[in-house]
Amino acid sequence: MIEIGQLLEELDWIPRPKLLALRRLGIETVDDLLTHYPRRHEDRHQFPHFPHEESDVPICLCGEVVKTSVRRFGGWKKIFEITLEESSANALSAPLICRWFNLHYVQKMIATGQRLVVFGKPRLRGKRICMDHPEFEVIEDDAEMSIHFRRITPIYPATEGLSQRVLRSMIYRLLNELSDKPLETLLPSELANGERRAALRGIHFPESWEARDAASEHLVLSEFFAMQMVIAARRSKASIRSGESHCGNGILLEKFLGALSFELTRAQSKVISEVRRDLAASHPMNRLLQGDVGSGKTVVAIAAMLLAIEAGYQAAFMAPTQILAEQHYAVLRRWLEPLGICIALRTGARQEDNAPLPLFGQTNGATQITVGTHALLYENVSFSNLGLVVIDEQHKFGVAQRARLTDREPAPDVLVMTATPIPRTLTMTVYGDLDVSIIDEMPRNRGKIVTAVRDSSKLPDVLMFLREQLEARRQLYVIYPLIDESEKLNVKAAAAEFELWRERLQPFRCELLHGRIPAQEKQDIMERFRRGEANALISTTVIEVGVDVPNATVMLVENAERFGLSQLHQLRGRIGRGEHKSYCILLTSDESPETVAKLAVLEKTNNGFDVAEADWDLRGPGDLLGTAQSGLPALKIGDLRKDAQLMRRAREAAMSIFADDPRLEQPENQRFRHLIVEKQGRNFANVS
Ligand code: ADP
Numbered sequence: 001m002i003e004i005g006q007l008l009e010e011l012d013w014i015p016r017p018k019l020l021a022l023r024r025l026g027i028e029t030v031d032d033l034l035t036h037y038p039r040r041h042e043d044r045h046q047f048p049h050f051p052h053e054e055s056d057v058p059i060c061l062c063g064e065v066v067k068t069s070v071r072r073f074g075g076w077k078k079i080f081e082i083t084l085e086e087s088s089a090n091a092l093s094a095p096l097i098c099r100w101f102n103l104h105y106v107q108k109m110i111a112t113g114q115r116l117v118v119f120g121k122p123r124l125r126g127k128r129i130c131m132d133h134p135e136f137e138v139i140e141d142d143a144e145m146s147i148h149f150r151r152i153t154p155i156y157p158a159t160e161g162l163s164q165r166v167l168r169s170m171i172y173r174l175l176n177e178l179s180d181k182p183l184e185t186l187l188p189s190e191l192a193n194g195e196r197r198a199a200l201r202g203i204h205f206p207e208s209w210e211a212r213d214a215a216s217e218h219l220v221l222s223e224f225f226a227m228q229m230v231i232a233a234r235r236s237k238a239s240i241r242s243g244e245s246h247c248g249n250g251i252l253l254e255k256f257l258g259a260l261s262f263e264l265t266r267a268q269s270k271v272i273s274e275v276r277r278d279l280a281a282s283h284p285m286n287r288l289l290q291g292d293v294g295s296g297k298t299v300v301a302i303a304a305m306l307l308a309i310e311a312g313y314q315a316a317f318m319a320p321t322q323i324l325a326e327q328h329y330a331v332l333r334r335w336l337e338p339l340g341i342c343i344a345l346r347t348g349a350r351q352e353d354n355a356p357l358p359l360f361g362q363t364n365g366a367t368q369i370t371v372g373t374h375a376l377l378y379e380n381v382s383f384s385n386l387g388l389v390v391i392d393e394q395h396k397f398g399v400a401q402r403a404r405l406t407d408r409e410p411a412p413d414v415l416v417m418t419a420t421p422i423p424r425t426l427t428m429t430v431y432g433d434l435d436v437s438i439i440d441e442m443p444r445n446r447g448k449i450v451t452a453v454r455d456s457s458k459l460p461d462v463l464m465f466l467r468e469q470l471e472a473r474r475q476l477y478v479i480y481p482l483i484d485e486s487e488k489l490n491v492k493a494a495a496a497e498f499e500l501w502r503e504r505l506q507p508f509r510c511e512l513l514h515g516r517i518p519a520q521e522k523q524d525i526m527e528r529f530r531r532g533e534a535n536a537l538i539s540t541t542v543i544e545v546g547v548d549v550p551n552a553t554v555m556l557v558e559n560a561e562r563f564g565l566s567q568l569h570q571l572r573g574r575i576g577r578g579e580h581k582s583y584c585i586l587l588t589s590d591e592s593p594e595t596v597a598k599l600a601v602l603e604k605t606n607n608g609f610d611v612a613e614a615d616w617d618l619r620g621p622g623d624l625l626g627t628a629q630s631g632l633p634a635l636k637i638g639d640l641r642k643d644a645q646l647m648r649r650a651r652e653a654a655m656s657i658f659a660d661d662p663r664l665e666q667p668e669n670q671r672f673r674h675l676i677v678e679k680q681g682r683n684f685a686n687v688s
């Protein structure tokens, strides 16, 4: 009898070399191997007739090898070609040609007279129907025939040193010899349909397609539920920390809003009231504010800080870059000093306190808002009475950094903001331990943004357009393609780029901005640009986040294909901030279908959530988060996109368990504690 937790090396029927190959896949226990799930299944009850036409859908065929040959091409390269004949061939059947290029090992595995199952897309090549590089399996007429054929057969992720056949046989045997002890089902009863053992059997060797789907649902739910339990546990832990109410009566906020030159959007007002409710509650706020670039998150942050200040607390406002921190500092001083608020700046490069003024609700002249970069975390910035932490562009900070500022007793309220919209299913996961507010509306009287993709050869026309805009007194960003600034920015190359642009845009004034320019100088450059003393800013992506110059309405991105969709969307958010119509021109000479599809998304929509969804579609489930939200555990079976509905159910179940039992103390919940929170807590440590 085999136990689920047993090590595979204790099973003497698994040969050593196979153990090593398994270990390379991270498979060491029986459980690991049983959760090495098939990538797809083939119905091997009955095979279709050989096709006479092409197909874009891969198909599974079975036949006998009647001929093999090797041809050379281009010197040393080889094509291995076989002719497959349908087992029950008739006068109308056409043979199928299968070809492999430069795959020496295939040639050694296939011989005339064998029967073969192949899987691939049939293509017409001349008059022949061919499959290039099909997946294949040689049929061996032995006792194990019934494991591999005449059933819905599992096909596993390929791996070196483990054939489909070997893997399938091992898993078959494990399932048959597994002890009858009940396998603990992770799922609470309202989610579980059936039982884990049946699900494992059903995913590997299903009796029917329906059985396969039911098994898959059970296992996906288990996986998602485990993930959501970890997230819910973290959320619960945060919310039972001791906190205080940090909310004044709102007079200061009224004054601030009254002095603004614009009305809040409905979305902004809604979010402010959500934040206000959290601030007033005695448990700590952990809220994420998602809002597209330019949607006006800063005003919300200020509102929150004013409420906290009015209650006598200090607020910290952390931004990811020097430029942004300086910009926030300037905005805050402009808006809040008239209200008598005392603001300080703390960055690696600069520290500044404005002169103590007569203070609202305070007598000792202490700083009420500290704006800063990472320096807020590391230098000896002391907060005597920190009530609220606002983190802008939070995806630029790690979880640990956030914790440094917020892990104090009593817990401050925390508002994190991001302009990187992500699909809702991902929000439940990546930001699953936070409450989420969304600003889904742009301020009115914003000029439209028109986005156009242009071939690099059209640069002269584009230049003409740029000059027209500059003559109309609009300002211009040129983003040049030095994507990774850590990639040792060649200052000379930047200077050359700059010279080029200065000539092109004569007589307009250009400035150069890149990551290697010292902070103070960067700041001065931005300031001159903001004041309109420079007409064009030639820049790398350092202007990516948060920069706000309403008169800059034109952006040209060179080599646009090199940027990711969300990054381009972020960049584009620098324009369209004033009343004038804005133009984003994406220049590229790349005509690949991927680039065309990617850039077309931006032409089509300005909505960040739509861009995020499209990005997800184009990149597929493999690379769904990019680097910004890394730290999600690799899922073994669930697909965040396809199985979104299951994620929702898993989340509701996990949340309701913690709602009733925040510390997981009830006897019936102990199994979750052991199975999930403790066992998997580490794997999920980086989520959110
Ligand atoms: P983001 O959400 O990208 O951080 P900001 O907070 O920088 O956006 O706001 C972008 C610009 O819009 C700023 O100049 C801000 O003053 C302005 N703004 C914010 N809210 C409104 C509003 N309701 N109506 C008009 N302009 C607004």
Ligand code: MG
Binding pocket: 297, 298, 392, 546
């Ligand atoms: Mg911002």
